[in-house]
Amino acid sequence: MRLSGTNIEHTRSFNRRVVLEAVRRHGPISRAEIARLTSLSPQTVSNIALELRESGLIRAEGRRRAARGQPPVELSIDPAGGYTVGLQLDHARLSGVLVNLAGTVCGRTVEPIATPEPATAMPRLAAAVEALIDGAEVPRTRVLGCGVVMPGPFDVETLSSVGPTTLPGWHGIDVAGRLTAATGLPVLVENDATAAALGERLHGAARDLRTFFYLYLGVGLGAGLILDGQPYRGAWGNAGEFGHIVVAPDGAPCFCGNNGCLERYASLHAAFEAMRAAGKCVGTTADLAALAAAGDPAMTGWLDSAARHLRIALNAVENLLDPEAVLIGGDLPDRLAEALIDRLTPLPPSVSARRDRHWPRLIRATAGAEATALGAAALPLFDSVSPSFSLLVKNGARSAPEESAAALAVAP
Numbered sequence: 001m002r003l004s005g006t007n008i009e010h011t012r013s014f015n016r017r018v019v020l021e022a023v024r025r026h027g028p029i030s031r032a033e034i035a036r037l038t039s040l041s042p043q044t045v046s047n048i049a050l051e052l053r054e055s056g057l058i059r060a061e062g063r064r065r066a067a068r069g070q071p072p073v074e075l076s077i078d079p080a081g082g083y084t085v086g087l088q089l090d091h092a093r094l095s096g097v098l099v100n101l102a103g104t105v106c107g108r109t110v111e112p113i114a115t116p117e118p119a120t121a122m123p124r125l126a127a128a129v130e131a132l133i134d135g136a137e138v139p140r141t142r143v144l145g146c147g148v149v150m151p152g153p154f155d156v157e158t159l160s161s162v163g164p165t166t167l168p169g170w171h172g173i174d175v176a177g178r179l180t181a182a183t184g185l186p187v188l189v190e191n192d193a194t195a196a197a198l199g200e201r202l203h204g205a206a207r208d209l210r211t212f213f214y215l216y217l218g219v220g221l222g223a224g225l226i227l228d229g230q231p232y233r234g235a236w237g238n239a240g241e242f243g244h245i246v247v248a249p250d251g252a253p254c255f256c257g258n259n260g261c262l263e264r265y266a267s268l269h270a271a272f273e274a275m276r277a278a279g280k281c282v283g284t285t286a287d288l289a290a291l292a293a294a295g296d297p298a299m300t301g302w303l304d305s306a307a308r309h310l311r312i313a314l315n316a317v318e319n320l321l322d323p324e325a326v327l328i329g330g331d332l333p334d335r336l337a338e339a340l341i342d343r344l345t346p347l348p349p350s351v352s353a354r355r356d357r358h359w360p361r362l363i364r365a366t367a368g369a370e371a372t373a374l375g376a377a378a379l380p381l382f383d384s385v386s387p388s389f390s391l392l393v394k395n396g397a398r399s400a401p402e403e404s405a406a407a408l409a410v411a412p
């Protein structure tokens with residue numbers, strides 16, 4: 001039996017997203033096909049499709065030939081119906097994209113940022129939003145919102161205020177509130193790993209996956225969990241803080257207070273640390289890749305160690321989540337990612353070792369360096385609590401006939 005704490009507006013908003021997502025992924029598509037795909041009633045799909053058409057988010061593509069009877073109208077996303085901005089702030093850069101509803105990038109920016117602290121970075125974030133909107137010459141009323149992505153975790157006393165893998169000074173800062181005040185747009189904040197996982201699901205190798213674990217190897221180590229098609233954030237938004245899983249109880253001390261955290265072995269920070277300890281002159285990830293290409297023994301040793309520790313944690317992940325696949329992405333240069341995947345394969349026995357698998361257990365992410373910013377841009381559409389979408393529908397459309405709560409039941 002399903003629990004039904006009915007919140008009709010929330011359900012309506014959720015169903016709109018479900019229909020919009022069905023049209024985005026499968027369009028041109030008829031209303032009957034949407035109803036089949038989403039398990040929504042034909043009446044609900046018709047009502048929502050009407051709302052979405054009147055607000056300019058989807059459009060009719062004409063009729064398909066049918067064997068008999070009146071052929072159905074085909075619906076597609078209207079790319080110019082809405083735009084979203086995605087921003088990624090990390091230790092060295094501010095990257096941004098402006099995408100249309102079809103996911104096409106209409107504008108992008110990448111700028112170095114030497115001190116990613118709130119006082120310097122907040123005005124830069126606001127300026128980037130304005131520059132992207134102005135540069136793409138899109139009507140501001142059609143901009144649905146902005147997603148901002150930063151390394152997590154957020155607001156955990158022992159984890160977020162110290163350590164070289166988090167950004168300094170952001171503890172307790174209301175990023176969404178401040179950026180909304182500066183730009184007038186709804187703003188959603190997410191950690192980099194979850195956003196990259198979303199970007200990968202929309203634009204990369206996870207397009208056909210519903211349940212997967214996305215390993216984000218950046219300066220630190222995080223993970224994005226997409227469970228049954230939705231990002232899983234945990235009770236306080238910090239699910240997937242994979243780097244602080246202890247894999248070596250007597251191992252290297254970590255900035256979080258534990259010993260032997262995975263991030264101390266498998267992260268760019270750990271790689272730089274290991275190379276400098278070996279006397280290598282490394283400043284960029286390209287330097288690391290060059291060492292790997294040259295078969296440098298220190299780098300080979302680091303890769304072996306990173307893989308050994310990762311295998312322990314990934315075994316726990318597979319047994320805990322039973323994912324369709326584990327994806328490896330983040331800021332790791334291709335050469336290092338490939339070397340790591342070689343060492344991780346095959347993963348140790350787990351519930352994922354099945355004969356009837358559709359995908360390999362370990363997959364290299366393909367959405368590229370922009371995956372995270374693209375995921376950030378998807379946040380305003382993905383997030384069930386985002387007001388922007390329902391506001392646009394309300395402002396742009398005549399209200400559809402009220403539906404009963406019973407007709408709004410969504411299939412699991």
Ligand SMILES: [Zn+2]
Nearest residue numbers: 244254256261
């Ligand atoms: Zn730790």
